[in-house]
Each structure stands twice: as structure tokens, then as C-alpha cells.
Amino acid sequence: MRRGSNEIGGSCIELSYHGERILLDLGKPLDAEEADARMLPPTPGLQDETDSRLRAIVISHGHVDHWGLAPLAHTSIPLAMGAATRRILHAAAPFVPNPFTPVDTIDLADRKQITIGPFLITPYLVDHSAFDAYALLVEAGGRRLFYSGDIRAHGRKGSLFERLLRDPPKRVDAMLMEGSSLGRLDEHGDFPTEEAIEDLLVDRFKPEGFVAIMASAQNIDRVVSVYRACKRTGRTLLLDLYAMEILRATNNPNLPAPGWPNLAVYVPEYQRRQIAKSQRFDLLEPYRAARIYREHIAETGARAVMLFRPAMMRDIDEADLWSNARAIWSQWSGYLEHEAGARLKDDLATRNVELEYIHTSGHASIKDLKRLASALMPRSLVPIHTFQSDRFSELLCSVTRRNDGQWWKV
Ligand SMILES: [Zn+2]
Ligand SMILES: [Zn+2]
Known part of the structure; x- marks a missing residue:
């Protein structure tokens, strides 16, 4: 994990298989005013062309805490994101101070598998306050990692959450699950729909x-x-x-x-x-x-x-x-x-x-996070996108905390 193990914002996960690598998200830390190259993770090939084994940056959705540092990555690195996410970035460009208008991106679409190097990626369209948001299942060498991205069940596309629960990816070795609501909502609380x-x-x-x-x-x-x-x-x-x-x-x-x-x-x-x-x-x-x-x-x-x-x-x-x-x-x-x-x-x-x-959260309640975790039953559950990763193990099973900068084997 590059960033996000104990904060909301700046999420970045690096996956490596026999030296071939991808990044899942490359967000701007929320407390940072402007994106700055010094915030980039020390990933070989991210800022120059010295290492072409960094195959792609996969952006889960269009919130800046998930893509905000991507404009600083070397332009030779392919980007993958939802087609509507790309169009929305372009549509916003004339109106925002630091526009990001990537071209020739690899499209993510609901349950349409794509292959990037040795990685087989299945995006799952999810309910979130950003349009066109995905959770990502990544497989390589017979191992399966599921990244929730940002997810909820109480928005207008809540049925996507229920569908994921009914038909979850099987045999997930590791799940990186967001926990934005820990510390913002009590364990049994609900957000308004x-x-x-x-x-x-x-x-x-x-x-x-x-x-x-x-x-x-x-x-x-x-x-x-x-x-x-x-x-x-x-x-x-x-x-x-x-x-x-x-x-x-x-x-x-x-x-x-x-x-x-x-x-x-x-x-x-x-x-x-x-x-x-x-x-x-x-x-x-x-x-x-x-x-x-x-x-x-x-x-x-x-x-x-x-x-x-x-x-x-x-x-x-x-x-x-x-x-x-x-x-x-x-x-x-x-x-x-x-x-x-x-x-x-x-x-x-x-x-x-x-x-x-008058507002409701873009993130799942703790009750819904529990439902998600028990539907997927990952061998290990790793907190991300949370200020309270220490509380995960009180609330959920099979929790393994990982730190920013720490590599581990799925
Ligand atoms: Zn988000
Ligand atoms: Zn986020």
C-alpha cells in the first residue's frame, strides 16, 4: 500500500507480479492544497520512462482524492477509468483551476474484464456520490485482490450494492475496504437514503x-x-x-x-x-x-x-x-x-x-461495510480510506492492518 492506510484521501495501492506493476488510484491527500510531485509515491517509472514495467494507473472514480496526483505521472503511463469519468473530467475543465483532461484512456465498464500485463481486472460499478465509480477485482498468478474503492448502499444506485452482495467475487484472498464512516457514524447507525x-x-x-x-x-x-x-x-x-x-x-x-x-x-x-x-x-x-x-x-x-x-x-x-x-x-x-x-x-x-x-454520506455505514465483508469473506481484510483503521478489528473479521509504504504478499 502506498497511501491511505490511515487517512481519508490520497489513496494509492501498488500491485506487483514478477516485476510487472499497476497502481490502483493515485489520489491527492485531502489536506494538500495543490498536487505536488513530492507527494508522489516512490514508484519506479512513475515520473520518467526508466521503468516500463509500470503498466497502468487504474482510477476507481472521479474524486480528486483518487486521481489528484495522476496529472503528475509520466504521460507514457496508460490510465484506465470509466468512460463517463473521463468525459466528466473534460467537461469540468473550462470551469476548474487545475483541469485534468486525459486522452486515450482504457475504459472501465461494469463487469467487463480487461487485461493489463499479467493482471486481469474486473470492474464492478458501485453506488457512490461520484458518478461512474468502480470497485476492482484484480487477479494475477492465481491470487485475487478486491478493492472496494469508495462505496455505499444508500444512494440512488443502492441496487448495485445489493447485487454485489448477492453475487460477490469468490475466493478473494485480500480485500482492501474503505472505512470512511468509522468515527463519523456509530456502529448501528444508518445514513439517510x-x-x-x-x-x-x-x-x-x-x-x-x-x-x-x-x-x-x-x-x-x-x-x-x-x-x-x-x-x-x-x-x-x-x-x-x-x-x-x-x-x-x-x-x-x-x-x-x-x-x-x-x-x-x-x-x-x-x-x-x-x-x-x-x-x-x-x-x-x-x-x-x-x-x-x-x-x-x-x-x-x-x-x-x-x-x-x-x-x-x-x-x-x-x-x-x-x-x-x-x-x-x-x-x-x-x-x-x-x-x-x-x-x-x-x-x-x-x-x-x-x-x-441536508445531506447524506457518499460512504457506506458500518452496518453495510459489515454486510460487504461477510458477503465476500476475504482471507484477509485490509483497511483503507479511513481515519480509524485501528477499529476495524473490533468490528470485522480477518482484519490485517497494513501501513503506507509496506509491501506484502496477497
Ligand atoms: Zn469518492
Ligand atoms: Zn475517496
Whole structure:
């Protein structure tokens, strides 16, 4: 294990068979501001072409704690990831500070086996707050390792978790299982389902008044919950260009798109400037008919819900929508403790807007982790992506803790 044995973020696992190697994930540590080459694991061939036996980097899903250091790897190393994950990275590029736009990646797809050197890899599409997330079964030399990636059972694709439990990979020698929830939820606790979040939102959308909701545009399950709650309450959801481009990149016809009812595209001032600067007027093209402008938001705002970011504060100031408005924080509460989060709280407070927290985790409860472990019955279970690896053995069987930098035989 290269990184992640006792932290959430920066996950990286190196697998080696007769000198041929692959990496599973190459994430940025969550406490690091910027990716830095000094954070890269000392894996031969990762930064130069001196060792071509590093065959590929396999990215489980599109969260930065799983791919954030990959842009620093040598460009000759093949990358494998879901096709939608790659498209979403490209779609996000015009809007994010450090875009990563890999090309010619090897596609991961649900239960479609691929071979990389001596490694046979079976991806399992899983339920997680990132779209197109996979757990990975890797076989080499008759040994089988299962890596959970980030996984949960209570999102909109919870059936994928149940299917994995019903039909798990057999004879797993080692399972690397995430444990984000240890320390965040008690042993018998449940996280609310995504449907329960939708119901709560319906309740909050019923009274009149503008609602600003702060959620990740890449948490597609949540965007769907917000949209469905808007439909159920006769509200209009205002999505910005970034959110629309992410939805489009999924290629999923069942997700909200221009022309759908209760949906309008609002391009905030900061994105208009971004587009003018980058001359990417083409980005506006697909949304021409679905757009709503500031004058209209001012008129209809009391029946609107906006997927909001702090950079949109001025837009709402100028549309004069803050009186009788509410704000909902619908992502990890930890972000609120950071500087930007604290500033947002202040900005809302000076406008007399209450901030309410409505969110569910992207990670499995301890109960669900136990179900996963007993379905797979690995010979050894290794904690990863957790701050409490020491508690794994209290809760689960066959636990073997491994440290960052430690090599072992599966
Ligand atoms: Zn994740
Ligand atoms: Zn993660």
C-alpha cells in the first residue's frame, strides 16, 4: 500500500507480479492544497520512462482524492477509468483551476474484464456520490485482490450494492475496504437514503421564497434529488453551465437535460467572464433555448431553487432575492469549517439568510461495510480510506492492518 492506510484521501495501492506493476488510484491527500510531485509515491517509472514495467494507473472514480496526483505521472503511463469519468473530467475543465483532461484512456465498464500485463481486472460499478465509480477485482498468478474503492448502499444506485452482495467475487484472498464512516457514524447507525434527502427537500421547497442550495454539481444523485424535489413542488431548478456540462457528460438520457420541465439554465456573471476570457462561446450553444436571464430570475425567484456557489452571491444580490430566502448546505459539513465555508456563513448571515444542513454520506455505514465483508469473506481484510483503521478489528473479521509504504504478499 502506498497511501491511505490511515487517512481519508490520497489513496494509492501498488500491485506487483514478477516485476510487472499497476497502481490502483493515485489520489491527492485531502489536506494538500495543490498536487505536488513530492507527494508522489516512490514508484519506479512513475515520473520518467526508466521503468516500463509500470503498466497502468487504474482510477476507481472521479474524486480528486483518487486521481489528484495522476496529472503528475509520466504521460507514457496508460490510465484506465470509466468512460463517463473521463468525459466528466473534460467537461469540468473550462470551469476548474487545475483541469485534468486525459486522452486515450482504457475504459472501465461494469463487469467487463480487461487485461493489463499479467493482471486481469474486473470492474464492478458501485453506488457512490461520484458518478461512474468502480470497485476492482484484480487477479494475477492465481491470487485475487478486491478493492472496494469508495462505496455505499444508500444512494440512488443502492441496487448495485445489493447485487454485489448477492453475487460477490469468490475466493478473494485480500480485500482492501474503505472505512470512511468509522468515527463519523456509530456502529448501528444508518445514513439517510437519497430518497429521504429528496423528501426533506420537498418539505423545505414548499414555502415561498428563493432557495440557494450548495451541493457538488458532480454529485449526480443529489442534483437528481434537488430536481425531483423541484418538480414535486412546482419550482424551477436553476443550473449553471458547469452543472449542465457535467450532466451532459454522463451521456445518460435519464438525467435532467435542456428542454426538461422545471429546469432552466442560468449562466452567472463569473461564468460569463470565464467564457469571454477563454472564448468558449460554443459552451453556451446547447443551452440557448433553456436559458434564463437575471431580469427573469428577479421575477420568478420566489419559486426557484438555485444550485449555488459563493461566486454567485453578487448575482443574487443584484436580482434582490435574499429577502425571505433560505440556504441549504447539501455537501460534507467539513467544507464549512474551511476558510471559504466560514466566509459563506458570514455572507449569508449578513443577508439574514439561514443556512440549513441536508445531506447524506457518499460512504457506506458500518452496518453495510459489515454486510460487504461477510458477503465476500476475504482471507484477509485490509483497511483503507479511513481515519480509524485501528477499529476495524473490533468490528470485522480477518482484519490485517497494513501501513503506507509496506509491501506484502496477497
Ligand atoms: Zn469518492
Ligand atoms: Zn475517496
